[in-house]
Amino acid sequence: MSGPLLSLRGVSTYYGSVAALRGVDLDVGEGEIVTLIGANGAGKSTLMMTVFGAPRARSGTIAFAGQDITGLPTHRIARLGLAQSPEGRRVFPRMSVLENLQMGAALHDGRHLAQDLEKVCTLFPRLKERLGQRAGTMSGGEQQMLAIGRALMSRPRLLMLDEPSLGLAPLVVKQIFAAIAALNREEGMTIFLVEQNAYHALKLAHRGSVLVNGRITLSGPARALLDDPSIKAAYLEGGHAPVETVPGEA
Amino acid sequence: MAAAPAPPAALLKDAGLFALVAFGLSVPIVSYRTDLGASGLELTPRWGLVASLCAAVFLLRIAQRLVLDRRAARAARTPAPHQASEAASAEPKAGRSLSQLGLSRLGLPLFVGFALTLPLVAALATGGLSPARYWIDLGILILTYVMLGWGLNIVVGLAGLLDLGYVAFYAVGAYSYALLSTVFGLSFWICLPLAGLFAGLWGVMLGFPVLRLRGDYLAIVTLAFGEIIRLVLINWGEVTGGSAGITSIPRATFFGVPFKAGPDGFSALVGLAFDPMHRIVFLYYLILALALITSLVTLRLRRLPIGRAWEALREDEIACRALGIDTTKTKLTAFALGAMFGGFAGSFFAVRQGFVSPESFNFLESAIILAIVVLGGMGSQFGVAVAAVAMVGGPELLRNLGFLKSVFGEGFDPNEFRLLLFGLAMVAMMIWRPRGLISDRIPTVALGRRKAIGKDLVREGHG
Ligand SMILES: Nc1ncnc2c1ncn2[C@@H]1O[C@H](COP(=O)(O)OP(=O)(O)O)[C@@H](O)[C@H]1O
Numbered sequence: 001m002s003g004p005l006l007s008l009r010g011v012s013t014y015y016g017s018v019a020a021l022r023g024v025d026l027d028v029g030e031g032e033i034v035t036l037i038g039a040n041g042a043g044k045s046t047l048m049m050t051v052f053g054a055p056r057a058r059s060g061t062i063a064f065a066g067q068d069i070t071g072l073p074t075h076r077i078a079r080l081g082l083a084q085s086p087e088g089r090r091v092f093p094r095m096s097v098l099e100n101l102q103m104g105a106a107l108h109d110g111r112h113l114a115q116d117l118e119k120v121c122t123l124f125p126r127l128k129e130r131l132g133q134r135a136g137t138m139s140g141g142e143q144q145m146l147a148i149g150r151a152l153m154s155r156p157r158l159l160m161l162d163e164p165s166l167g168l169a170p171l172v173v174k175q176i177f178a179a180i181a182a183l184n185r186e187e188g189m190t191i192f193l194v195e196q197n198a199y200h201a202l203k204l205a206h207r208g209s210v211l212v213n214g215r216i217t218l219s220g221p222a223r224a225l226l227d228d229p230s231i232k233a234a235y236l237e238g239g240h241a242p243v244e245t246v247p248g249e250a
Numbered sequence: 251m252a253a254a255p256a257p258p259a260a261l262l263k264d265a266g267l268f269a270l271v272a273f274g275l276s277v278p279i280v281s282y283r284t285d286l287g288a289s290g291l292e293l294t295p296r297w298g299l300v301a302s303l304c305a306a307v308f309l310l311r312i313a314q315r316l317v318l319d320r321r322a323a324r325a326a327r328t329p330a331p332h333q334a335s336e337a338a339s340a341e342p343k344a345g346r347s348l349s350q351l352g353l354s355r356l357g358l359p360l361f362v363g364f365a366l367t368l369p370l371v372a373a374l375a376t377g378g379l380s381p382a383r384y385w386i387d388l389g390i391l392i393l394t395y396v397m398l399g400w401g402l403n404i405v406v407g408l409a410g411l412l413d414l415g416y417v418a419f420y421a422v423g424a425y426s427y428a429l430l431s432t433v434f435g436l437s438f439w440i441c442l443p444l445a446g447l448f449a450g451l452w453g454v455m456l457g458f459p460v461l462r463l464r465g466d467y468l469a470i471v472t473l474a475f476g477e478i479i480r481l482v483l484i485n486w487g488e489v490t491g492g493s494a495g496i497t498s499i500p501r502a503t504f505f506g507v508p509f510k511a512g513p514d515g516f517s518a519l520v521g522l523a524f525d526p527m528h529r530i531v532f533l534y535y536l537i538l539a540l541a542l543i544t545s546l547v548t549l550r551l552r553r554l555p556i557g558r559a560w561e562a563l564r565e566d567e568i569a570c571r572a573l574g575i576d577t578t579k580t581k582l583t584a585f586a587l588g589a590m591f592g593g594f595a596g597s598f599f600a601v602r603q604g605f606v607s608p609e610s611f612n613f614l615e616s617a618i619i620l621a622i623v624v625l626g627g628m629g630s631q632f633g634v635a636v637a638a639v640a641m642v643g644g645p646e647l648l649r650n651l652g653f654l655k656s657v658f659g660e661g662f663d664p665n666e667f668r669l670l671l672f673g674l675a676m677v678a679m680m681i682w683r684p685r686g687l688i689s690d691r692i693p694t695v696a697l698g699r700r701k702a703i704g705k706d707l708v709r710e711g712h713g
């Protein structure tokens with residue numbers, strides 16, 4: 001495999017006449033965890049959805065596995081092997097957990113459905129206990145697990161997660177981040193992680209980028225970003241103090 | 251709403267206020283009936299009616315306050331379910347009674363069993379087929395709406411596309427049969443699939459440009475489409491016969507054998523004495539079969555990926571697209587399939603009536619069918635059946651309340667109050683059952699034994 005799995009070059013996205021992304025360059029290599037951090041309204045979700053073609057980039061190019069996907073409709077992009085856990089999770093509330101997971105595998109003929117279900121349930125044992133429950137009646141953390149599980153059911157080459165820690169208790173955040181790390185470590189899953197929780201995201205990722213007002217201001221190895229004084233001031237010690245790890249928790 | 255029940259005095263005052271408003275409204279609207287008599291306008295006072303209306307409003311308001319207060323008091327004691335999100339409160343675990351779950355599971359088989367035996371029961375109860383004609387005719391009418399409701403349910407209840415012009419496809423089906431049979435002399439059994447096909451094609455043709463629209467816009471465009479079809483039927487006189495419609499449409503045959511007296515008729519074939527009721531009973535079972543086919547196809551599709559995609563689409567279109575689902579195609583299949591069943595129902599309508607005219611396909615029909623789906627609980631087949639019985643059978647009930655004449659005077663026609671009662675029923679539904687009669691949704695894949703993910707389970711999902 002030559003070149004990155006996902007690459008954005010000079011991508012600008014507008015809402016009407018207001019620019020939300022201004023010339024973003026970004027690469028995600030095969031097998032990497034790359035995180036994008038930034039404050040509320042920086043344009044993180046816009047970037048993720050632009051990759052999926054809704055909204056569409058006004059200029060620049062987006063390539064996935066060497067193929068230009070800038071103009072493709074959303075469902076065609078997803079069929080190439082991109083999956084996402086969108087902002088706000090967006091599980092199907094009136095459908096059961098099992099049905100939600102089956103929807104994730106909607107593109108496949110069902111040959112490896114049982115196997116994939118087993119895999120998701122091993123990753124998130126909580127889902128296994130709740131397969132028959134309506135998704136809308138689950139807690140926020142469980143819905144987040146379901147959103148990730150549903151994305152995994154499509155057997156993606158790239159998993160994109162938009163703020164999976166949003167609104168969740170620290171303990172649940174730890175569980176979810178541990179699952180993300182395990183996915184990458186054990187299966188070599190390529191992951192693009194959008195987060196406001198900069199400390200946790202940078203601890204987990206190999207590389208990171210910082211988005212400010214629709215522009216990438218800083219990129220580099222995650223460890224280096226974690227030690228960067230400007231990041232410390234803006235994202236770590238300021239608004240989001242590192243959450244102490246809870247000892248003795250799986 | 252106060253948590254504690256209101257004191258009786260306040261309750262009476264409140265209800266009295268309501269009655270006063272009702273009085274104020276009914277004086278100009280109800281109190282005098284105007285008839286064109288020999289010497290100009292004749293006024294008939296109807297103060298008895300006004301009084302009873304006010305009394306009814308008074309009592310209803312008291313009842314409503316009592317129920318609402320009690321519910322508010324209960325909610326204040328147990329706040330938990332109401333703090334959950336909207337979706338969660340759709341099915342608070344405590345409130346999900348076993349009996350309701352049983353109703354949504356067993357209701358449909360019960361309904362079908364009842365429908366199957368209705369002609370027999372009616373004949374036994376009234377002492378013969380001919381006296382039972384009224385009930386069988388009513389059954390046919392209700393089943394037609396059950397079928398239309400089940401067809402529209404695919405579009406509105408499952409796929410979540412608000413279609414206000416469903417009657418257009420009903421019309422396409424009816425005129426397809428009418429024209430094919432009168433012009434080309436084709437038999438009902440050839441026309442039936444063709445009518446469904448044409449209606450489905452119209453569904454695709456309309457849906458293709460329109461289904462990119464969302465919610466309100468889609469509703470407006472489908473509403474317009476329903477009207478356009480009707481206006482075309484009226485104005486394209488050379489083909490459709492204009493407002494007069496098409497008459498002397500051939501009647502249904504028993505798979506080619508006509509229902510008539512004589513050696514080559516149906517009764518001679520099966521060795522019964524000729525009875526014109528045979529045809530009516532046949533029509534009854536025909537529409538029952540058509541409705542059941544609609545129901546079975548829907549139930550089957552719900553278990554397949556396409557049916558699940560419809561429901562997912564109703565829940566969250568953006569999430570669907572991100573999962574790689576072609577939402578336009580998915581909507582189009584729902585739309586076309588709903589249209590096809592509308593077309594089947596339409597051709598049945600034509601063969602039963604023997605004539606069709608644009609009048610039968612106005613917006614009120616669309617509204618009634620939609621109301622049946624919404625009242626039934628958007629997606630529940632049994633709910634739709636119950637709603638159809640109530641919406642179509644209810645007005646019939648009104649017609650039979652002749653004894654009310656002795657209360658309200660000779661000029662009283664209970665049928666005039668049909669829309670009023672319809673409105674009252676809607677308001678009551680919004681208050682007590684905002685999610686429809688049967689709001690329980692049974693997952694299409696149930697967990698079999700234990701919580702294991704077995705291969706059998708998976709196969710069930712992908713049939
Ligand atoms: N649908 C939309 N229409 C118009 N403006 C939007 C829309 N979605 C987001 N924006 C704007 O674009 C900017 C970036 O938003 P978003 O990508 O959601 O940021 P983040 O995910 O980093 O919090 C914000 O200023 C936001 O107000």
Ligand SMILES: [Mg+2]
Nearest residue numbers: 044045046087
């Ligand atoms: Mg966001």
